[in-house]
Amino acid sequence: METLKLKDVKFTWLSGGVTNLDGGAMFGVVPKPLWEKRYPCNEKNQIELRTDPILIQWSGKNILVESGIGKGKLSDKQKRNFGVTEESNLEEDLALLGLATSDIDYILMTHLHFDHACGLTKLEDEKFTSVFPKAKIITSDTEWNEMQNPNIRSANTYWKENWEAITEQVETFTDSWELGPIKLIHTGGHSDGHSILMIKDEMGTIIHMADLMPTHAHHNPLWVMAYDDYPMDSIYAKEKWIPHGMQENAWFIFYHDAIYRAVKWDETGKITEAIKREK
16 A cells, blocks of 8 residues: 655555546547547547545544545446446555555545445445444535436436435535544535645645646646546646645545556646555
């Protein structure tokens, strides 16, 4: 498991599953000859996308960023459509760290699409129950409202199986939410309620752009996904927060990237430091 550490905050990547989605959808209007140079695809034009939660440990608290795609929840058809080649091993990874799901204090959800939220619940005795029974689940109020009342477009990704069992654990915010050096900031863009994550201490800054920048290859503000509900909001947020992070020499961390866990860029857009995912 790869790790990254600030002075008082430690990050550990867990195994939450793997999807393979259409590269054209993931890069929107960007032509394949451009994006393929930065992120490889298979013979079906699919790119590998991890769904790996990040464990943050700070001040005795265990905080999870996203929840993975879960285990035993997807039908064969869903696995085929979403190119799922691996389900979650999150509980096993936590055990290797001496932790159980009951030890998680907070789960920070940048948004609640199925590939981020399926790991919140599991099927037991023919009903869905919470995987993290003691955790407070944090997300924006806009995202939580749409999760429960999806529109004709978002109904394909906001599933009742992922929220009905955890309703009592959810705490929402409007503009931002903070816990010590950790801050969730509502941006919109990928979804109306989408948020990014920023962590700062005296040793540095870490930014998780979530699905505004799902991989390192989405660094260009104009390279946004066809999946984004509000692409101009995505572009605006990327134009604001990516330069901000680069100015602070921040690490940008990823949930989906199959190549890098974290990178730093210089002012020309060249990667200057990186933590690669171990195969």
